[in-house]
Amino acid sequence: MLNDRYQMLFKNLMGLYLSDGKPVGSNTLSKLPEVALSSATVRNVLADLEKMGFLHSPHTSAGRVPTDKGYRLFVDTLLTYQEPSKVHEQDLRQRLSVDLNQDRLLQEASKLLSGLTGMASLVMLPPKTQEKLQQVDFLMLSARRILVVLVFGDQDVQNRIVELDRDIQSDQLQKLANFLNQQCLGLSLLKAREKLALAVEQNQLQEDFPYSSLLQSTDDLLNQQLNDRKPLVVSGKTNLLDYQEFADSQKLKRIYHAFNQQQGLLELFDKSLQAPGLKVFIGSECGNEVYQGCSLITRPYAVEDEVLGVLGVIGPSRMNYQKVVPQVDLTGKILSSLLKK
Known part of the structure; x- marks a missing residue:
């Protein structure tokens, strides 16, 4: 566990990095009103965090960025999630509460989730x-x-x-x-x-x-x-074009190909089926090199305690987890209730 100072600096660094995607230096952090520490003190803390494996320097004297371990620390211990409002939940229910069969409902839920999060959305269909x-x-x-x-x-x-x-x-x-x-x-x-x-x-x-x-x-x-079906529905793949992490067209092509071939995704979704609740897979945890630099957020959906499948989103690890995680959770909750009906 990190002490309060280390947590405060790391959390502020993550906020800056998630916002603009640029390496964060000690001078930048020390100028934040909530930090109130000298640049030298901040530099020493960042050096310690790097030794612990939470940060790394992409270039000499270019500031630091989080590692997969750093993202994991941030997501698991430093973030607080706010439940979506009842008005927002009711709006989502109305947008999905139409006379659709099961497959069409799942497809619409996937499209809705990709629009809400700005990520690519994936839904694992129930076995027929x-x-x-x-x-x-x-x-x-x-x-x-x-x-x-x-x-x-x-x-x-x-x-x-x-x-x-x-x-x-x-x-x-x-x-x-x-x-x-x-x-x-x-x-x-x-x-x-x-x-x-x-x-x-x-x-x-x-x-x-x-x-x-x-x-x-x-x-x-x-x-x-x-x-006669693919087990995964993928929506919003073009959303990934909006992120600088996918500016390399070859990398994006490899990810699109991996989506089409469902490389590694079914294995991760199977893991999600084994335990209740929301899961966040970061970088190497996604199990396939093509997803390095990505995060996958999943949540099972169920009817009367029988888990039918999994829905989730995939995007850059530098995503707005405070926004995305509650949206995935809420969509899974609404989908389960509609399938029950």
Whole structure:
């Protein structure tokens, strides 16, 4: 632990550095009204903080900037966070409280969070393995053209047209729909596929008309719903263009590529899933060299104590944590309550 003087100087240095991104020297700090110390005294304290690993000098006599360890000290022990106002919370709820299915709600939450923080926003989508199958239906377009319709628990719908090799009657279609709904209604997608495969294997239908194509299409749509998606939604990537830390176009390209490939991000989000509450990953803690100089702030979202996924933001380590951290926390809280509804 640092004594009061060291904490005061370090906190003031962080305030200046977060504001303009320039190395902070002892002369600059000593002139602050709240410091009231000589330049020599400040210089000695900064030298000690550098030896402790909280600061480093990018160039000789150019002042000092925080290290990852320094950011960690600042975030964990020196910052106080103010809860967003009730008016602000109500405004966010209204902006998200629209008639959206689960995936669209998560996408809108990601866009909203990137706009609030000025960072790139990331949302880890819930695994579809636990999504429920709500209804199976078959609509006759003609005697041999059938529309297969599957409705899922988040109000999402998948459909596909099937061309049969022989005519089928409407009562036969209704019988098949009734059978599948009886067998699979309310089951997770994985369980529904297992039940469907078992029904086919045991020939439970015992009818000599063209069920096989319809059953195969039903299974294909279940499989598509399970797999045809990326686990992360990324919004506001262009926000990073506003920060001098990403002025190097090659660095920005590497970060964009890492977003697209989801390098290291899923591992960090998995860590966030393991424990409740908000997490701040700084620099090397992000686990991939491409994110050096970045910070990732994450928060799980849940429904009735069941954690569904994680949302967060990523940007330069030199970010306004006092503003960003409460916004991530509040958005996660609102998202959890809306998903519950």
